[in-house]
Amino acid sequence: MILALDETNVDKAMVIANETAQFLDAIKINWPLVLSGGPEIITRLSDLSDVICDFKVADIPNTVRLIVEGAVSRGASGVIVHAFPGSDSLIAAKEAAGGAEIYAVTEMSHPGGMEFTAKHAEEMALVGIKCNVDGFIAPGTRPDRIRAIRKIAGDKEIMSPGIGTQGGDAMEAIEAGADHVIVGRSIYGSANPREIASELCRRIS
Amino acid sequence: MILALDETNVDKAMVIANETAQFLDAIKINWPLVLSGGPEIITRLSDLSDVICDFKVADIPNTVRLIVEGAVSRGASGVIVHAFPGSDSLIAAKEAAGGAEIYAVTEMSHPGGMEFTAKHAEEMALVGIKCNVDGFIAPGTRPDRIRAIRKIAGDKEIMSPGIGTQGGDAMEAIEAGADHVIVGRSIYGSANPREIASELCRRIS
Numbered sequence: 001m002i003l004a005l006d007e008t009n010v011d012k013a014m015v016i017a018n019e020t021a022q023f024l025d026a027i028k029i030n031w032p033l034v035l036s037g038g039p040e041i042i043t044r045l046s047d048l049s050d051v052i053c054d055f056k057v058a059d060i061p062n063t064v065r066l067i068v069e070g071a072v073s074r075g076a077s078g079v080i081v082h083a084f085p086g087s088d089s090l091i092a093a094k095e096a097a098g099g100a101e102i103y104a105v106t107e108m109s110h111p112g113g114m115e116f117t118a119k120h121a122e123e124m125a126l127v128g129i130k131c132n133v134d135g136f137i138a139p140g141t142r143p144d145r146i147r148a149i150r151k152i153a154g155d156k157e158i159m160s161p162g163i164g165t166q167g168g169d170a171m172e173a174i175e176a177g178a179d180h181v182i183v184g185r186s187i188y189g190s191a192n193p194r195e196i197a198s199e200l201c202r203r204i205s
Numbered sequence: 206m207i208l209a210l211d212e213t214n215v216d217k218a219m220v221i222a223n224e225t226a227q228f229l230d231a232i233k234i235n236w237p238l239v240l241s242g243g244p245e246i247i248t249r250l251s252d253l254s255d256v257i258c259d260f261k262v263a264d265i266p267n268t269v270r271l272i273v274e275g276a277v278s279r280g281a282s283g284v285i286v287h288a289f290p291g292s293d294s295l296i297a298a299k300e301a302a303g304g305a306e307i308y309a310v311t312e313m314s315h316p317g318g319m320e321f322t323a324k325h326a327e328e329m330a331l332v333g334i335k336c337n338v339d340g341f342i343a344p345g346t347r348p349d350r351i352r353a354i355r356k357i358a359g360d361k362e363i364m365s366p367g368i369g370t371q372g373g374d375a376m377e378a379i380e381a382g383a384d385h386v387i388v389g390r391s392i393y394g395s396a397n398p399r400e401i402a403s404e405l406c407r408r409i410s
Contacts, residue, residue: 083321108291113291
């Protein structure tokens with residue numbers, strides 16, 4: 001289980017991370033936490049858990065390289081990048097990652113994701129395979145889409161967000177082919193993050 | 206003229222910004238500088254010039270909102286977002302921007318940009334118009350593509366990167382419909398950024 005730590009108050013974020021780390025495979029953070037607390041937060045969290053930087057990198061190859069290098073040098077174990085900027089950007093991400101992992105987003109789970117990304121999800125997954133990414137992000141709210149990406153992904157990792165508050169069910173996502181479920185608000189927004197994390201962890205293992 | 210300050214050494218970046226600001230309409234920065242120097246760099250640069258955060262935001266609406274709010278609260282005058290995550294993400298960016306401007310990327314100028322983005326460039330520009338973005342990014346290396354986006358953009362701003370080292374010509378881009386040219390390495394990579402900025406500024410005004 002991966003915690004999406006979408007809390008922008010750094011002190012609160014650190015408390016939640018401390019309380020839940022023992023039940024987690026990784027902590028996933030996004031840019032808002034870096035904008036509020038500075039990039040040092042990556043290093044601080046990496047002392048507690050693996051950190052996946054969900055930076056949804058979507059730039060030209062040289063900028064992708066600099067972002068991935070920056071995240072990894074701060075302690076990230078993985079970086080999430082978009083597949084839609086194409087093969088050269090994905091290859092740049094893989095080359096910059098060193099021992100860290102690169103996960104590609106193919107399809108986005110919000111309504112706007114249907115306008116452009118859903119049309120090309122399988123095609124983008126194939127580009128990801130060609131560029132040797134380590135895994136994919138597939139929507140936990142749509143098990144049929146996890147199944148579709150699993151067919152292409154082979155034995156690569158699939159991580160599925162949208163579990164809990166957003167409506168996705170952890171067991172359904174895992175049965176559909178997800179290796180890791182990503183849980184956010186249900187944990188960090190609860191009065192007792194530790195208890196919820198422990199309970200969810202027990203339920204899916 | 207906009208300076209793409211793609212220098213990750215914060216001290217060097219500040220020196221270049223100080224030397225060139227008087228010739229610039231804005232300074233454009235990207236995530237690598239935030240990852241190396243912290244988000245405070247946005248505020249420091251905003252004392253010298255308008256700052257456009259070229260964050261190529263490509264996320265779900267709530268995360269887009271948090272990123273745009275974070276950048277604007279640090280002093281950004283504009284934020285660059287991707288159009289491909291769809292209308293709801295663009296609307297979230299506009300709502301979060303307050304008085305700041307939102308620019309949408311339609312087509313990316315690197316080779317991988319042909320794989321997915323170029324196919325939908327006009328369509329994404331139309332989504333941008335519908336969501337009332339303030340302007341678009343169009344490749345300075347391809348004047349014909351600036352013309353195509355100008356037809357859709359009406360009187361909205363067009364900013365064109367890729368001028369100078371990457372091969373784009375400032376006057377050609379302006380003649381094709383760009384309001385602002387974005388120059389990076391030719392200025393920040395030169396031995397005398399001030400002189401180059403002054404000369405370029407004179408040439409296009």
